Amino acid sequence: MTGNPNDLQRFTAWERGNHWLVAICFILLALSGLALFHPALWPLTQLFGGGVWLRILHPFVGILIAVLFVSMFARFRTLNLMSGSDWEWLKHVPEMVGSGGPMPPQGKFNGGQKLLFWALGICLLLLLLSGLVMWRAYFHPPAALARIASLTHAASGAVMIGLIIVHIYAAIWTPGALRAMLYGTVSRAWAKHHHELWFNQMTGSRP
Amino acid sequence: MALQSLDIVRRSATTTPSPSVRRMPEVAKLIDVSTCIGCKACQAACMEWNDVRDDVGTTGGVYDNPPDLTAASWTVMRFSERRGGGGLEWLIRKDGCMHCQEPGCLKACPAPGAIVQYANGIVDFHEENCIGCGYCITGCPFDIPRLSEKDGKVYKCTLCSDRVAVGLEPACIKACPTGALQFGTKEQMREYAAERISDLKARGFAKAGLYDPAGVGGTHVMYVLHYADQPGLYNGLAADPRIDPMVSLWKGVTKPIALAAMGAGILGCVLHYVTKGPNDVPDEAGREEGRK
Numbered sequence: 001m002t003g004n005p006n007d008l009q010r011f012t013a014w015e016r017g018n019h020w021l022v023a024i025c026f027i028l029l030a031l032s033g034l035a036l037f038h039p040a041l042w043p044l045t046q047l048f049g050g051g052v053w054l055r056i057l058h059p060f061v062g063i064l065i066a067v068l069f070v071s072m073f074a075r076f077r078t079l080n081l082m083s084g085s086d087w088e089w090l091k092h093v094p095e096m097v098g099s100g101g102p103m104p105p106q107g108k109f110n111g112g113q114k115l116l117f118w119a120l121g122i123c124l125l126l127l128l129l130s131g132l133v134m135w136r137a138y139f140h141p142p143a144a145l146a147r148i149a150s151l152t153h154a155a156s157g158a159v160m161i162g163l164i165i166v167h168i169y170a171a172i173w174t175p176g177a178l179r180a181m182l183y184g185t186v187s188r189a190w191a192k193h194h195h196e197l198w199f200n201q202m203t204g205s206r207p
Numbered sequence: 208m209a210l211q212s213l214d215i216v217r218r219s220a221t222t223t224p225s226p227s228v229r230r231m232p233e234v235a236k237l238i239d240v241s242t243c244i245g246c247k248a249c250q251a252a253c254m255e256w257n258d259v260r261d262d263v264g265t266t267g268g269v270y271d272n273p274p275d276l277t278a279a280s281w282t283v284m285r286f287s288e289r290r291g292g293g294g295l296e297w298l299i300r301k302d303g304c305m306h307c308q309e310p311g312c313l314k315a316c317p318a319p320g321a322i323v324q325y326a327n328g329i330v331d332f333h334e335e336n337c338i339g340c341g342y343c344i345t346g347c348p349f350d351i352p353r354l355s356e357k358d359g360k361v362y363k364c365t366l367c368s369d370r371v372a373v374g375l376e377p378a379c380i381k382a383c384p385t386g387a388l389q390f391g392t393k394e395q396m397r398e399y400a401a402e403r404i405s406d407l408k409a410r411g412f413a414k415a416g417l418y419d420p421a422g423v424g425g426t427h428v429m430y431v432l433h434y435a436d437q438p439g440l441y442n443g444l445a446a447d448p449r450i451d452p453m454v455s456l457w458k459g460v461t462k463p464i465a466l467a468a469m470g471a472g473i474l475g476c477v478l479h480y481v482t483k484g485p486n487d488v489p490d491e492a493g494r495e496e497g498r499k
Contacts, residue, residue: 038463099483137339144453155461162469166472169480176488194488
């Protein structure tokens with residue numbers, strides 16, 4: 001499956017490694033965050049060695065994901081700049097979800113992927129800033145600030161989990177997408193169907 | 208203090224009832240600011256009974272000592288000087304946990320059983336369940352809980368729940384030499400306060416009154432104030448304390464709704480997949496490109 005010499009390289013090993021490190025951090029943060037989010041999910045603390053260890057570890061993993069995401073942000077920022085055609089693509093999303101398309105031709109990333117990229121970036125920024133305020137082991141914020149930070153942290157965390165649910169489902173729903181992030185390559189057919197402008201660019205084809 | 212309790216009316220991060228078959232009258236500590244002489248016997252008794260010792264600190268040039276509540280100083284006297292009433296007034300307030308009927312700390316706490324409220328109204332921290340997140344500090348309308356740097360746990364006044372549970376009065380009450388501190392049922396304390404207030408009014412303090420703020424459902428530590436209309440005079444005592452709307456929003460109905468939304472999102476994805484199938488490359492395109 002991965003051995004076809006005609007396959008197109010979509011992500012480099014560095015890009016994939018960076019993505020999966022961020023993903024692992026996110027899973028750890030989401031599970032530990034949810035444990036404190038609602039009493040029904042408190043048993044998740046056992047995955048982290050109990051509530052105290054969870055409280056100790058969560059902020060450090062948070063710092064790690066921030067650093068790793070900055071690296072990913074630098075790699076993918078220019079590829080994710082929104083253009084008019086991206087908003088056009090987003091208008092067709094209901095049709096895509098309903099009947100599978102057809103969708104306007106897209107570059108390496110489609111409007112949905114780009115929007116997700118920025119939304120995740122904003123969530124992570126809010127989570128980082130509010131999380132630092134809430135880090136009582138090292139910071140002693142005024143009460144009003146701590147309250148705003150706590151609300152912001154919970155809200156942006158919940159939104160981010162929602163976004164990642166969409167992100168993961170999109171990868172499951174679109175066969176071949178996960179492979180691109182695992183091995184780096186996609187078939188030409190996949191590239192032409194999902195990202196035709198990128199396919200043209202990679203293969204020198206004229207539309 | 209963890210005891211086998213059958214009288215727990217509220218328990219942090221717990222959505223089912225706690226052992227609560229035992230009923231008991233609500234208790235209260237009454238602090239009569241007008242008869243307090245600032246001797247700090249209550250502070251010493253608190254340290255002694257609870258067997259906690261603060262580090263020797265530095266003086267800030269005023270009588271407040273230690274200058275603030277800490278993980279080992281669960282009550283401190285706060286001294287405020289003001290001109291008024293025909294001369295210098297020294298308003299001395301014993302600060303510490305107010306034991307709110309609706310405790311913001313307990314609402315904010317994410318660790319099951321780290322904070323409980325007994326049927327007698329005492330709000331107690333069970334440090335063995337505390338994870339040290341400090342959310343209680345964020346939730347408290349009075350800025351009372353303190354995170355210990357030694358063990359990462361939060362501490363505050365227990366209203367001597369261990370003593371009260373066996374029929375004794377709190378240590379600070381026992382030590383007070385002027386009777387400024389009283390302890391009993393909340394009803395008794397209201398009656399006692401009413402006498403004190405009418406006495407103060409007779410002596411010219413027209414605005415004397417009881418501090419039992421309704422915003423937090425009333426408190427189990429109440430003050431008799433000479434200027435009940437201006438609680439802020441007493442070293443910034445909150446005029447209308449309540450659980451901050453930010454905390455209510457953070458810890459309120461939004462959380463189950465957010466959880467339900469996440470669950471619905473996952474369910475929606477599953478239903479979408481089984482009804483619409485995968486977003487695969489159409490066959491014709493696949494065959495065409497497969498030949499390359």
